[in-house]
Amino acid sequence: MSEPLLGLEALTLSFVQGAGGLLQRGRGRFTAVDGVSFGIGRGECLGLIGESGSGKTTLGRAVVQLIAPSGGQIRFDGTNLTALPPRALRVYRPRLQIVFQDPTESMNPRFTVEEIVTEPLRLLRLGARAEWRTRALRLLRQVGLTDAALSRPPGHFSGGQRQRIAIARALVTEPELIVLDEPTSGLDVSMQARILNLLRDLQGQFGLSYLFISHDVGAVSYLAARVAVLYRGVLVEIAPTRELIARPAHPYTAALLGALPQWVRGRDRAAPPSGAPPVSAAGPIGPGCPYAPRCPRALERCRAQRPERRAVGAAREVACHNPLDGAA
Amino acid sequence: MSADPLVAVESLRVTARRAGRTYPIVEDVSFQIEAGSLLALVGESGCGKSLTAAALLGLLPWGLAIASGRIRLEGQDVLALAPAQWRRLRGRQVGAVFQNPLAALNPSLPIWKQVVESAQLAFGLDRPAARHRALELLERVGVPDAAQRLDDYPHQFSGGMRQRVAIAVALACNPRVLVADEPTTALDLITQAEILGLLNRLRLEQGLAVLFITHDLSLVAEYADQVLVMYAGRVVEQAEARRFFAGPRHPYSRALLGAIPRLATPEVRLTDIEGLPPNPLDYPSGCRFAPRCPRVIDRCRSEDPPPVGDERQRVFCQRPWAAEGI
Amino acid sequence: MSEAAPRRWGFLPLLRWGAFGGRWRAQPLVASGLAVFLVLVAFAWLGPHLYTISPYAIHPHRLFRPPSARYPFGTDDLGRSFLARMMYGGQPSLGVAIVGSVVAMLIGLGYGMASGLSPPWVDKVLMRLLDALLALPTLVLMIFFAAIVPLGPLSLIVLLGLVSWPGLARIVRNEVLAYKERDYVLAARQYGARTAYLARKHLLRAMFPIVVVNATFTVADLILTLAGLSFLGLGIQPPTPSWGGLLGNGSNLAITGSWWLILFPGLAILLAILSLNLVGQGLLNRLEGR
Numbered sequence: 001m002s003e004p005l006l007g008l009e010a011l012t013l014s015f016v017q018g019a020g021g022l023l024q025r026g027r028g029r030f031t032a033v034d035g036v037s038f039g040i041g042r043g044e045c046l047g048l049i050g051e052s053g054s055g056k057t058t059l060g061r062a063v064v065q066l067i068a069p070s071g072g073q074i075r076f077d078g079t080n081l082t083a084l085p086p087r088a089l090r091v092y093r094p095r096l097q098i099v100f101q102d103p104t105e106s107m108n109p110r111f112t113v114e115e116i117v118t119e120p121l122r123l124l125r126l127g128a129r130a131e132w133r134t135r136a137l138r139l140l141r142q143v144g145l146t147d148a149a150l151s152r153p154p155g156h157f158s159g160g161q162r163q164r165i166a167i168a169r170a171l172v173t174e175p176e177l178i179v180l181d182e183p184t185s186g187l188d189v190s191m192q193a194r195i196l197n198l199l200r201d202l203q204g205q206f207g208l209s210y211l212f213i214s215h216d217v218g219a220v221s222y223l224a225a226r227v228a229v230l231y232r233g234v235l236v237e238i239a240p241t242r243e244l245i246a247r248p249a250h251p252y253t254a255a256l257l258g259a260l261p262q263w264v265r266g267r268d269r270a271a272p273p274s275g276a277p278p279v280s281a282a283g284p285i286g287p288g289c290p291y292a293p294r295c296p297r298a299l300e301r302c303r304a305q306r307p308e309r310r311a312v313g314a315a316r317e318v319a320c321h322n323p324l325d326g327a328a
Numbered sequence: 329m330s331a332d333p334l335v336a337v338e339s340l341r342v343t344a345r346r347a348g349r350t351y352p353i354v355e356d357v358s359f360q361i362e363a364g365s366l367l368a369l370v371g372e373s374g375c376g377k378s379l380t381a382a383a384l385l386g387l388l389p390w391g392l393a394i395a396s397g398r399i400r401l402e403g404q405d406v407l408a409l410a411p412a413q414w415r416r417l418r419g420r421q422v423g424a425v426f427q428n429p430l431a432a433l434n435p436s437l438p439i440w441k442q443v444v445e446s447a448q449l450a451f452g453l454d455r456p457a458a459r460h461r462a463l464e465l466l467e468r469v470g471v472p473d474a475a476q477r478l479d480d481y482p483h484q485f486s487g488g489m490r491q492r493v494a495i496a497v498a499l500a501c502n503p504r505v506l507v508a509d510e511p512t513t514a515l516d517l518i519t520q521a522e523i524l525g526l527l528n529r530l531r532l533e534q535g536l537a538v539l540f541i542t543h544d545l546s547l548v549a550e551y552a553d554q555v556l557v558m559y560a561g562r563v564v565e566q567a568e569a570r571r572f573f574a575g576p577r578h579p580y581s582r583a584l585l586g587a588i589p590r591l592a593t594p595e596v597r598l599t600d601i602e603g604l605p606p607n608p609l610d611y612p613s614g615c616r617f618a619p620r621c622p623r624v625i626d627r628c629r630s631e632d633p634p635p636v637g638d639e640r641q642r643v644f645c646q647r648p649w650a651a652e653g654i
Numbered sequence: 655m656s657e658a659a660p661r662r663w664g665f666l667p668l669l670r671w672g673a674f675g676g677r678w679r680a681q682p683l684v685a686s687g688l689a690v691f692l693v694l695v696a697f698a699w700l701g702p703h704l705y706t707i708s709p710y711a712i713h714p715h716r717l718f719r720p721p722s723a724r725y726p727f728g729t730d731d732l733g734r735s736f737l738a739r740m741m742y743g744g745q746p747s748l749g750v751a752i753v754g755s756v757v758a759m760l761i762g763l764g765y766g767m768a769s770g771l772s773p774p775w776v777d778k779v780l781m782r783l784l785d786a787l788l789a790l791p792t793l794v795l796m797i798f799f800a801a802i803v804p805l806g807p808l809s810l811i812v813l814l815g816l817v818s819w820p821g822l823a824r825i826v827r828n829e830v831l832a833y834k835e836r837d838y839v840l841a842a843r844q845y846g847a848r849t850a851y852l853a854r855k856h857l858l859r860a861m862f863p864i865v866v867v868n869a870t871f872t873v874a875d876l877i878l879t880l881a882g883l884s885f886l887g888l889g890i891q892p893p894t895p896s897w898g899g900l901l902g903n904g905s906n907l908a909i910t911g912s913w914w915l916i917l918f919p920g921l922a923i924l925l926a927i928l929s930l931n932l933v934g935q936g937l938l939n940r941l942e943g944r
Contacts, residue, residue: 051516051517051518052487052516158604160604161604188372188373188543189372189543189544189545189584189587189588190372190583190584190587190599190601191372192587193586193587193588193589193598193599193600193601194600194601196589196598197597197598197600215516215517216517217517217591218546218588218589218590218591219589221589221591221594222589222594222598241594245591255518256517256518257591258521259517259518259520259521259522260517260521260591261521261544261546261547261549261550262549262550263545263546263549263550263573263588263590264546264588264589264590264591265591266590266591266592
């Protein structure tokens with residue numbers, strides 16, 4: 001297969017811990033994302049599942065070049081973006097967009113919707129100024145808002161409508177890939193459904209690629225053909241959605257699926273794993289597998305040595321010393 | 329029915345006062361919860377579900393009041409009590425758990441003091457007895473190493489553990505009724521499952537009557553005995569859970585359930601509900617769901633929807649879906 | 655080309671009340687405070703056009719006259735119309751405070767934004783410097799400057815402006831730090847926005863309400879400081895009247911029983927400060943209520 005549209009290679013994102021003083025040396029570093037690799041093809045939606053604190057949001061922001069990686073590469077359409085100077089990066093910015101989790105936070109409350117949606121064009125100097133408004137109007141209609149929305153501030157809209165405005169803003173530069181960072185969390189169920197449907201329609205219509213970041217396994221399974229599971233910054237499993245749901249290989253994936261409400265999971269699926277005690281506090285990651293302290297299948301080896309990611313089956317990979325049967 | 333149900337709400341009506349006019353926010357809500365059973369109160373934000381719970385807890389925000397209706401706890405009409413009496417009864421009989429456990433806990437007090445605060449007020453425990461009680465409660469809600477964590481502060485706990493502590497606070501006075509208002513919305517998936525399991529275990533073991541409030545029907549499919557769906561301040565469907573999940577009859581209930589993605593059927597398009605819920609200050613006449621309803625007929629817009637069906641599945645609709653046979 | 659014009663004046667919406675999220679009618683506190691303050695401003699600047707007696711005309715045979723129809727506020731120790739002196743006295747008292755506050759706001763806004771948007775180590779140095787400035791009491795600083803600079807309205811504006819900005823600078827800097835991490839600022843950065851753009855388009859608008867609230871309180875503060883200085887003889891120099899100076903003079907003459915020489919300037923200062931605090935508090939409530 002040719003190179004995917006977006007390719008992460010051993011991406012590592014770490015930060016200096018604690019409030020940085022004038023003397024920053026000697027402080028610990030916190031690794032939010034640790035050696036993550038995956039690819040997203042053109043027109044593909046990859047789901048990225050993780051709990052809060054798994055590093056999924058940080059990863060999404062790194063993909064759109066808001067955070068500089070401490071190691072590894074982010075390749076887009078064959079170019080290593082992390083090596084580019086800011087000026088050269090501007091060429092790629094319109095092609096890569098992001099929709100943030102909280103639409104209230106992600107729009108300046110004092111802008112009008114027109115200013116919000118056209119801001120990327122203004123900043124990236126795209127298209128003729130005279131076209132901006134028509135472009136904004138077209139997209140607002142596309143996401144299901146009326147023309148009257150253009151001159152109003154975002155405060156006049158409901159959460160779901162605001163998220164649609166955010167989607168219109170992401171579309172305005174005609175991107176090829178959109179990072180969706182929990183675009184439906186915080187919305188009511190019916191609003192979630194509308195946003196998910198809209199995203200699915202837009203993907204079909206424009207041939208978009210998505211990196212769909214969410215903690216909601218149900219929503220991810222609805223949009224994504226492939227799913228990657230992130231646990232404390234480490235990619236523990238990546239597989240086609242159907243296979244992952246039917247036969248999770250990593251114990252953490254199995255725990256996630258087991259924790260889904262039965263209504264979502266379906267009656268015939270695996271029951272919740274027993275015996276996994278609640279972990280009172282997340283300690284530092286040792287040399288072994290990050291999931292080992294919570295894992296009901298942990299071996300001696302799991303605590304001592306970090307498992308490498310290896311292929312199991314045709315299109316799936318898992319990082320586990322003792323994966324569940326069925327997948328192996 | 330052997331005795332009175334633990335909780336009985338009859339024709340509850342909550343109104344808001346705004347610029348000299350009163351607006352109905354919750355209208356004609358009635359339900360009963362037996363000991364050891366769980367009633368799920370489901371609806372989208374602004375539908376009045378949380379205000380119904382607040383009325384039950386005596387925590388209605390300023391400007392809102394119970395205009396009519398009755399609330400009975402173990403047969404006793406609490407609205408007829410003097411405010412101080414009701415407060416005392418509430419403190420002992422009704423526990424509450426909310427969405428954000430961090431907001432429910434005082435950041436500057438060690439958790440054991442918070443867990444037993446209400447019990448100390450109610451029963452006047454001395455310090456050793458109170459610490460012992462706190463330990464017992466924390467163990468009951470599954471806080472690991474509870475003995476070592478008594479003197480910890482809320483920020484030292486993870487989100488799920490905080491919610492466990494908040495549940496321990498709610499259970500301190502051995503209440504018979506527990507109101508849980510979106511208790512898992514802020515939590516991760518695995519933690520959510522753990523907390524739901526805990527609440528379920530507690531109600532079965534202790535015979536708690538639980539009022540569980542959520543916007544997500546999928547959460548309660550496993551646990552609920554009864555489901556009550558609200559829309560724009562009114563009950564639209566009220567049913568035994570088994571019947572409800574076998575086939576909801578109100579178009580809104582159907583849409584809510586159809587909006588949840590299910591793993592087995594990713595190709596089935598989720599239900600879109602067009603439009604937005606109406607503004608409580610400007611409800612439409614007739615059925616309030618009519619403007620968004622796919623099955624709407626002319627009569628819906630002029631007449632209030634009639635109750636259809638029996639006690640086991642009642643729906644307020646001119647054109648409900650047919651009942652599934654169970 | 656005409657299409658581009660509104661863009662250039664894009665900051666104009668700043669001046670909308672909408673920044674505080676409401677209408678005037680909904681704000682009795684703000685509206686009444688503002689009304690009182692505007693009456694005082696009109697008294698100082700429009701009054702002399704209606705009541706044309708000179709504040710400098712000395713009448714040796716009409717000293718210490720109590721309020722009457724011809725001299726509604728009475729006369730002072732040199733027989734000058736006290737109403738005229740009160741009107742003219744309002745101009746430096748209010749004017750210097752208002753303009754001085756604007757100067758302070760501009761410096762504070764600039765310094766705060768610069769500090770918040772600078773790399774952390776620059777920010778740190780700028781903030782330590784601010785701590786040092788905040789540690790100096792305003793009045794002492796003014797007395798020091800007053801001793802070395804000739805005092806007039808202009809020098810007072812500059813001096814008051816220079817000593818009263820650090821508080822705002824700190825608030826603005828903290829707000830900038832908070833806003834810098836807001837998703838919408840991140841979103842703009844993702845589209846390639848530079849610092850200058852962020853400052854102009856996003857942060858300046860966000861700072862506006864805070865600056866307005868702060869300006870209101872600062873004007874009130876400066877009126878008081880100025881009155882204090884005049885009272886000590888360090889403010890506006892006689893024979894030019896100022897409310898503080900009039901009050902100082904009046905209290906020196908208290909022994910003559912001329913109550914009006916104390917009541918009117920005292921009342922004017924009190925009303926000015928009270929009304930501005932009402933406005934500021936009303937706006938603050940509005941901001942924090944959101």
